[in-house]
Amino acid sequence: MITIQLNGKKIQLLKEQSLSEALISLGYESPHIAVAINEVFIPRTHYVDYQLQEHDRIEIVSPMQGG
Numbered sequence: 001m002i003t004i005q006l007n008g009k010k011i012q013l014l015k016e017q018s019l020s021e022a023l024i025s026l027g028y029e030s031p032h033i034a035v036a037i038n039e040v041f042i043p044r045t046h047y048v049d050y051q052l053q054e055h056d057r058i059e060i061v062s063p064m065q066g067g
Contacts, residue, residue, distance in 0.1 A: 005057045013052065020047040023060075033062045 001012050006026070013022060019035065019042060035042050036059045042050055052058075 002052065002054045004052060004055065007058070007060060017052060018048055019050040019052060019058075022052055022058075023047065028060055030062065033060050035060050 001014060002016055003010055003012050004022075005011075011026075013025075017025075019037070023029065023033075023035070031044075035047070037050065037052075038057050039059075
């Protein structure tokens with residue numbers, strides 16, 4: 001198990017996994033999100049390659065409508 005921080009909340013993952021795997025298991029399958037890990041933007045093309053590490057801080061944002 002590894003512990004990460006997701007949008008300010010600590011959560012545990014059952015196993016080490018890629019960012020892509022984690023996003024799917026956590027219900028973030030929308031193509032309309034942006035992800036930063038440890039304050040660094042991660043391009044969508046790198047989600048499969050990025051392996052989450054203990055204590056990674058993940059911020060997920062989605063576009064807001066309005067004006």
